[in-house]
Amino acid sequence: MPGEIVLEFPKEYVRQKDLIGEGTFGRVFKAEAWELCDRDGVTVVALKTIKDNAPEDDKQKLTDELELLKTIASTRTSYPWWILYQDSMRFMFQMRLPVRWMAPEALWSSEFSVESDIWSFGVVVWEIVTLGNTPYPGMSAKEVIEYLKQGSRMVRPNYCNEDLYLLMMNCWSQKPTRRPKFKDLVHELEEMECDTEVIAY
Structure with missing residues (x-):
């Protein structure tokens, strides 16, 4: 036909x-x-x-x-x-479709933007903190999608301070317009680095 x-x-x-x-x-x-x-x-x-x-x-x-x-x-x-x-x-x-790194609007509607990149950045930060663990551990790609549909987010990793986890959560805001800009993320990370240096000193 x-x-x-x-x-x-x-x-x-x-x-x-x-x-x-x-x-x-x-x-x-x-x-x-x-x-x-x-x-x-x-x-x-x-x-x-x-x-x-x-x-x-x-x-x-x-x-x-x-x-x-x-x-x-x-x-x-x-x-x-x-x-x-x-x-x-x-x-x-x-x-190969990177479901675990994709923002909800990219998954549901194929809407890709700087804001969806911010979401992905938050996932990469989670990977770094966990020393390379797979995001959404123990879940299949289909389960990840259902998990996000429920509004759920990955929990705070062990040894991750609250400020860094808050940065991730801001990257994972449901509304793309509420996610931080890359320049703001750079500024926040620089501040965290300075605070860490002070503690170490």
């Missing part, structure tokens, strides 16, 4: 090429697909394979990710799973 969205593409029409990168769940390859979406000839696509030794939890997380991205996927039960993207989604795929 004209305009119908194809949700499955046979993997025998896909030729795996060079490795693009490796993520949490598996490897991403450049690939070629024949007659994708009724196009003549070859279309360059991104192909993702789950690792052979991936635990069931990772497979479930990948499934959640696929639902969020609304990909073109093979429904075969065997692994690896083969994931194809239309041209308009290839760039997003190569970034």
Whole structure:
């Protein structure tokens, strides 16, 4: 049917090429697909394979990710799973959607701005304070979205002082206009650094 969205593409029409990168769940390859979406000839696509030794939890997380991205996927039960993207989604795929770092308006409405960058900065600060822990520990991407819909925020990490946690929480204000500016964040961090130096002295 004209305009119908194809949700499955046979993997025998896909030729795996060079490795693009490796993520949490598996490897991403450049690939070629024949007659994708009724196009003549070859279309360059991104192909993702789950690792052979991936635990069931990772497979479930990948499934959640696929639902969020609304990909073109093979429904075969065997692994690896083969994931194809239309041209308009290839760039997003190569970034793998960073749900844990995205502001609510970016998740719900694809609204990206300086204010949504401020939200992401707050998450990065949380990562630094926790020495590289994964944001929203123990949650799948789908659970993170539900958590944010409820208005919840990550709790204060151990060994994080109240001022720094307040900075994070300000970055995570629900209304983008209530989030601080980058210049204000720099000023606050500089003040915290000075206070720390005084205490250390």
